[in-house]
Amino acid sequence: MKLLFVQKVKGLAGSEKYFLNLFPGLLSKGHEVEFVVLFEKIHLSDIASFTKELQKLGVRTHLINTTGYFSLTTLNGLRKTISNSNPDIVHSHLIHADFYCSLVKMLFQSKLVLVSTKHGYDESFMQKFGLEKEKPVKSLYYLIARFSEKWINRSFAVSMGLRDLFVRYGIAKSGRIDTIFHGIKIEGSLPLISERKEKKLNLLILGRLFDLKGHEFALGACYRLKQNKVNFELNIAGSGEYLNYLQELTKELGLSGQVNFMGYVDNPNSIIANSDVVLVPSKSEGFGLVAIEAFAFKKPVICFDVAALNEVVINEFNGFVIPPFDVELFAEKLQVFYNDPQKRIEFGNNAYDTLKDKFSIDKMVDTTLEFYSKCLPDTEEETHIGLFCISLQGGGAEKVLSILANYLVAKYKVTLFLLENRISYSIPENVEVVVLQKPLIDSELPIVKFFDIPFYIKQLAKEVRNRKIHTLLSFLNRPNYIACGVKKNVPGLKVVVSERSYSSLEYEGSSFQNRVSKYLIRRQYPKADLIITNSKATGKDLNLNFGISENKLRTIYNPVKTGIDAVNRNTKINDEVTFLCIGRLDKNKNHQLVLRALSNIKDQVNFRLLIIGDGKEKTSIQELSKELGIENRVKIFPFTSDLQKYYQQADIFILSSLHEGFPNVLLESMIYSLPIISSDCLSGPRELLAPNSNEYEILSRGFAREEFGILYTSNNIQSLSDAILNLVHDAELLSQYASKSKDRIKDFELNTIAEYFEKEIV
Numbered sequence: 001m002k003l004l005f006v007q008k009v010k011g012l013a014g015s016e017k018y019f020l021n022l023f024p025g026l027l028s029k030g031h032e033v034e035f036v037v038l039f040e041k042i043h044l045s046d047i048a049s050f051t052k053e054l055q056k057l058g059v060r061t062h063l064i065n066t067t068g069y070f071s072l073t074t075l076n077g078l079r080k081t082i083s084n085s086n087p088d089i090v091h092s093h094l095i096h097a098d099f100y101c102s103l104v105k106m107l108f109q110s111k112l113v114l115v116s117t118k119h120g121y122d123e124s125f126m127q128k129f130g131l132e133k134e135k136p137v138k139s140l141y142y143l144i145a146r147f148s149e150k151w152i153n154r155s156f157a158v159s160m161g162l163r164d165l166f167v168r169y170g171i172a173k174s175g176r177i178d179t180i181f182h183g184i185k186i187e188g189s190l191p192l193i194s195e196r197k198e199k200k201l202n203l204l205i206l207g208r209l210f211d212l213k214g215h216e217f218a219l220g221a222c223y224r225l226k227q228n229k230v231n232f233e234l235n236i237a238g239s240g241e242y243l244n245y246l247q248e249l250t251k252e253l254g255l256s257g258q259v260n261f262m263g264y265v266d267n268p269n270s271i272i273a274n275s276d277v278v279l280v281p282s283k284s285e286g287f288g289l290v291a292i293e294a295f296a297f298k299k300p301v302i303c304f305d306v307a308a309l310n311e312v313v314i315n316e317f318n319g320f321v322i323p324p325f326d327v328e329l330f331a332e333k334l335q336v337f338y339n340d341p342q343k344r345i346e347f348g349n350n351a352y353d354t355l356k357d358k359f360s361i362d363k364m365v366d367t368t369l370e371f372y373s374k375c376l377p378d379t380e381e382e383t384h385i386g387l388f389c390i391s392l393q394g395g396g397a398e399k400v401l402s403i404l405a406n407y408l409v410a411k412y413k414v415t416l417f418l419l420e421n422r423i424s425y426s427i428p429e430n431v432e433v434v435v436l437q438k439p440l441i442d443s444e445l446p447i448v449k450f451f452d453i454p455f456y457i458k459q460l461a462k463e464v465r466n467r468k469i470h471t472l473l474s475f476l477n478r479p480n481y482i483a484c485g486v487k488k489n490v491p492g493l494k495v496v497v498s499e500r501s502y503s504s505l506e507y508e509g510s511s512f513q514n515r516v517s518k519y520l521i522r523r524q525y526p527k528a529d530l531i532i533t534n535s536k537a538t539g540k541d542l543n544l545n546f547g548i549s550e551n552k553l554r555t556i557y558n559p560v561k562t563g564i565d566a567v568n569r570n571t572k573i574n575d576e577v578t579f580l581c582i583g584r585l586d587k588n589k590n591h592q593l594v595l596r597a598l599s600n601i602k603d604q605v606n607f608r609l610l611i612i613g614d615g616k617e618k619t620s621i622q623e624l625s626k627e628l629g630i631e632n633r634v635k636i637f638p639f640t641s642d643l644q645k646y647y648q649q650a651d652i653f654i655l656s657s658l659h660e661g662f663p664n665v666l667l668e669s670m671i672y673s674l675p676i677i678s679s680d681c682l683s684g685p686r687e688l689l690a691p692n693s694n695e696y697e698i699l700s701r702g703f704a705r706e707e708f709g710i711l712y713t714s715n716n717i718q719s720l721s722d723a724i725l726n727l728v729h730d731a732e733l734l735s736q737y738a739s740k741s742k743d744r745i746k747d748f749e750l751n752t753i754a755e756y757f758e759k760e761i762v
Contacts, residue, residue: 001031001372004087006078008038008066008096011046012053014289015093015119018158021184023057025365034060034085036078038096040067066096069140079104082112089113089372092152095122099144102151115375116148118157118166118177120286136169145171154375156180158287160421160435161307167437174434175463178371181311182287183364184296186356201225201232201338204275204299206268206290207282209240214281214304216249217325221281223253224331230338232258234279237271239264272297276344277337280309281330288312291319295355300347302333312359316638318351367429374432383762384413386464388474388483393422394584394614394639396664397475397500400534400558404473405431407754412762415467417460419479424641434463446513449478453520457485464490471761476500477517484524496761497525498532502682504545505659521546530760532556534662537683537695554760557687559753560667560745577607577728580650580674582643582665583657585615585636590656590679590715592617592624597720599628605728611636612646647672652727652734658715660684666709667748670741675734676709677723685711688744708744709737 003026009016023033035054039047054061062081066074078100082090090112092101098116105112122141125133136142149155149172156178157163163179166172203222207213215236225232236246236259243261250259265271272278278294280303288309291301301319303309304326315321320333337344385408392398401416402425408414409428416427421435439455441448460482464472471494474483480497487495503521507514525531525548533539536555542548579598583589591611598607611621611634618636625631637646647653653669655678662684669676678685680699687695690706703712703723710727713719727733 001089002034002085002087003031003089003091003372004034004036004082004085005091005093006036006038006097006101007093009047009050010039010043012050014287015117016050017289018117018119018182020053020057021182021361022365022368023054023059025361026369027057027059029365029369031369033057034062034087036062036064036081036097038064038066038074038078038100041065066100070099075100075103079108082109089115089375092116094119095141095144095148098148098152102148105151113375113377114152115372116152116155117180118155118162118286120162121165134168136171142169142171152176154178154371156371158182159285159308159311161284161311162286164307164421164435167435174437175432175466178432180364180367180371181359182289182292183359183361184289184292184355185361186296199231199338201230201334202274202276203232203234203279203334204237204271204277204294205234205279205281206237206265206272206293207280209236209238209242209246211242212283213238213242214283214325215242215246217281217304217327217330218279219246219249219253219255219259220327221331221334222255222258224328225334225338226255226258228331228335230335232334232338234259235262235271235275236260237262237265237268268293269297272299275299277302277334279303280313281325282306282309283325285309292355292359295351295359298345298348298352300337300344300351302330304330312354314350314354317640318347318354363429370430374430382413383411383471384415384467384469385761386415386417386467386469386472388417388460388472388479389419390476390479391418391420391422392416392425392427393420394424394641396558396661397498399425399641399664401475402426403559403561403750404754404757407750408758411758415469417463419456424639426641436460436463446511446516450516453478453481453485456482457489461486461489464493469493471496473757473761474498477503477521480528481520481524484527487527487529494530494761495528496530496532497528498534499525499538499542500534500661502535502538502541502659502661504541505682518546521548526552528552530554532757532760534558535683535687535695537687538661540696541683556756556760557748557753558662558664558667559750559757560664560671560748561750575606577605578649578651579607579609579724580612580646580653580669581609581656582612582646582653582668583655584639585611585613585617585621587617588658589613589615589617590658591621593656593715593717593720594654595621595624595628595630595634596717597724598633599630600717600721601725602628602630602633604725607633609634610646610650612639612643614639643668644672647674650674652677652724654720654724655679655685656720657681662687667745670708670745673738673741675727675737675741677703677720677727678709678711679714679720680704680711681714705733708740 026033051061064077090101092098101114105114154176155172160179163177167174222234278299278301280291284306285308291312294301301313303313304324305321306324310321313319313321322330389401406428409431415432418435436459439452472483473496474480475498483495487493507517531552532554539553539555543550581591581594625634653674653676657679659681666688689709699713701713703719710723712723
């Protein structure tokens with residue numbers, strides 16, 4: 001494939017570094033690359049270093065002089081260059097190149113395959129509003145961007161926040177703009193850093209000195225560090241129009257002895273390596289390349305919760321994400337790193353892992369090539385499946401959807417539709433992700449969410465028609481209501497909804513939200529071609545209590561990936577028992593029950609409890625553990641998609657839910673041969689642990705040793721305490737459950753379950 005890149009260049013900055021990272025990968029895979037440099041004469045000397053780097057890579061370079069907003073000479077020169085080069089794809093970058101390339105396509109080469117990368121938005125706009133402003137300012141930049149996008153086949157933004165802005169402002173259609181993150185080279189070994197004799201926090205800010213970068217916030221935080229007698233040094237690398245202002249502010253705050261202005265640094269690797277923490281106090285970023293540059297040297301990052309830094313930095317994992325623009329909290333988190341060097345190391349290691357998993361050059365190159373393949377003309381139409389959910393942020397349903405996407409995309413074209421742009425599970429690079437636009441009035445109030453449904457039905461129907469989706473598979477109630485509404489708007493569309501909860505209990509009570517949910521299930525679900533439930537009890541509930549015909553119901557259990565190496569678990573418990581709970585910190589997951597049950601037996605069992613999850617009940621759980629005097633034995637960790645280390649640390653898994661659909665965490669526990677104690681709630685646990693029993697004959701008291709684990713009476717403290725003591729003190733039963741798990745999990749193997757889904761939806 002021959003690729004011609006076009007950009008207006010002023011020097012060697014973020015987007016230019018992007019090319020130097022991308023091109024070696026493209027060239028190594030046998031693709032031909034050429035570059036058109038649009039430049040103004042005043043920047044001729046500034047672009048020399050960039051063009052030299054292109055020549056080193058063997059990239060043929062074309063220089064075209066340009067002036068002001070528009071030049072006929074520039075347009076004609078670009079037209080000739082494109083015609084002579086005859087590329088398969090022209091790839092434009094930044095607004096000037098987008099505009100000129102669009103004019104070439106409109107006036108001279110209508111069949112040109114033109115794609116664009118969005119590295120940012122209008123700089124003056126971003127300085128004032130960041131990426132958060134709901135409605136656009138109709139500036140010249142905005143009008144040119146809208147015009148250009150009409151002639152561009154497909155675009156991608158370097159962050160989801162930037163993509164959302166282009167869609168929200170009506171510049172790009174959601175189905176024609178993707179997200180591809182930056183990637184950088186991961187060095188084979190990190191530079192050696194000499195140990196410091198004194199306790200000192202070395203801080204670094206790297207970037208241009210202007211308003212958007214928010215240097216003044218970092219200086220304010222450093223002023224508070226000095227008041228707290230923290231020994232620190234802040235190096236500010238970069239040049240720009242804010243230099244004098246920042247130097248004066250530094251003096252006013254009495255920080256001249258701790259703050260160093262280093263000027264522009266051509267190769268910042270050494271100063272990153274010698275820092276302890278990298279600060280990115282920007283008001284917004286198109287991407288935030290400096291954050292992943294810090295990750296490459298195992299440095300944690302502190303930033304504000306703004307687009308698109310909050311897509312790179314994960315709070316309490318590879319750094320701290322601070323509410324905008326809380327200087328006090330910023331200073332507090334800096335002091336955390338000062339007081340706890342081990343946490344800096346831990347977060348730094350996590351940062352490096354994040355870089356390898358999400359921001360490697362190989363990933364960027366492969367994703368970009370997949371993007372190009374979507375832009376070239378198709379020669380044959382294939383079956384197109386749409387998957388629809390609220391988000392892919394945590395949760396069992398979201399994990400199943402991720403697993404199915406990875407399976408189905410090997411055979412079919414797959415598009416993922418989301419209501420919210422939150423993704424934590426892996427999605428194949430060749431799955432298109434479409435985040436639906438939010439309505440003008442967007443709220444969590446049930447009445448607002450109810451009246452928003454027609455808005456989403458209309459929008460999703462349009463997206464489904466445009467992509468010629470054959471089957472739409474939705475997960476979770478709200479997407480299910482919307483998907484059923486889409487069916488009558490798209491002739492020939494097959495709609496399959498997946499019910500993941502026991503609806504009678506999920507919507508128990510007479511609140512407005514529960515009454516509306518029960519009404520919508522009765523009204524909307526019959527419109528679907530098929531309803532898949534993840535347990536038999538859930539299906540019976542829909543039939544008996546909501547009037548859904550048995551003919552439309554199918555039960556397909558959740559799949560799990562069983563490709564993990566078998567765990568030869570040592571089930572012998574020594575001095576301390578490690579219990580594990582995983583799930584949202586909400587009232588239904590009922591983690592407080594586990595605390596009370598363990599408190600009952602704290603003098604009989606030496607234990608620790610690991611709870612993995614996020615949610616509104618976190619404070620309540622922490623306060624209860626203190627009240628019960630077991631706070632030193634309980635640790636709460638934020639949700640992560642990589643749970644392997646927690647499963648491997650644990651001795652026994654406990655599920656305490658009041659109700660479930662079909663709990664994935666029990667399946668995952670079995671993968672790791674982890675003995676299980678589960679609430680005998682509706683629905684799922686009994687079907688998994690006691691498959692030969694009646695799924696409706698649940699316990700009313702005590703506990704029961706079942707074939708594959710222990711079930712105890714739901715929401716009963718004493719029953720759980722007794723079940724724990726019974727299992728902990730029975731080494732033979734522990735070993736038996738660990739061994740049987742390996743056999744039981746085979747019934748839920750990914751390919752088997754995925755084939756059931758495939759049979760029903762295709």
